[in-house]
Structures are given as structure tokens and as C-alpha cells.
Amino acid sequence: MGSLRTSPPPPRAVEMRTWALSSGAELRGLRASLHEALTGHALAEGEELDDIPERIVLVATELATNALLHGLPPTTVRLLRDDDLFILDVADHDLTTVPELADTRPLGAGGRGLQLARAFSLDVGWYATEGTKHIWASFPRREADEAGGTR
Known part of the structure; x- marks a missing residue:
């Protein structure tokens, strides 16, 4: 699999929403809030997500879980739009660790969040600023926008 590309996300991307997390207990709220930000409505009991929002929510949960388990708090999740x-x-x-793909770990040993991100997104990369390490993933907007407009 190799390593992740080192680069920031597209520079024209505009921030839509930000979440600050300090524990895994906040992941359920992140999923619901992220779905609403993507589609314009709350997820009803038993409702299935459309493909792109589902992928984004899954990758957000995986990457946030990794950051909460292996990083230093707080974990910040941002949804951007290009x-x-x-x-x-x-x-x-x-800032002491570099994101690594866990392709050498046995199944069930954890650490597969980056592989999921690569499988479900168009592109994945990482970069560091003076105080933070970021992992980003990009997804097509078209289907998610249509899903939000049809409900």
C-alpha cells in the first residue's frame, strides 16, 4: 500500500462545519451532525444514508477514532467544500508521529482507518501545521448534494 501523500487539501476549499471532540462518546453526535451538514436534514430512526454521505460519515468516524486513540486532544473534524x-x-x-497505513498488521488488530479512507474516498493525504497533524479525504459532491435536495 505504501505511504500517504503529504499535501494539504485543495486551497480553495471553504469550511462548512467544525467539530471538536475529546472522547469516543462524542462520535455518535458527530455522525448525526455530519449527516445533517451533508444532506440538510436529520437522520430519521432506521433511515439509510445515501452512498456518498455514508462513506463520509464512516471515514470521519474511523479517522476521528484513530485521532482520539493515538493522538493528543482535542481532535478537530472539519467538513470543507470545494x-x-x-x-x-x-x-x-x-506531531511526533506520522500517519502510516497498517497494511502489515493482522486482520482484527485495528489500525485500518487509513485503509478505509483510501478505499472509500477519491484521495487521501496528510500535512502538519505548527501545532496540529491533519489527515484529509476527498469525496464527490454531486450525489450528496442531490440527496440533500430530493428529500
């Missing part, structure tokens, strides 16, 4: 993309950006404050 011309034809949604970009998910998850940051923590541990």
Missing part, C-alpha cells in the same frame, strides 16, 4: 468535492479534515495535536 467546487465539486467534499473534504473531510481530521486533526490532532501529536
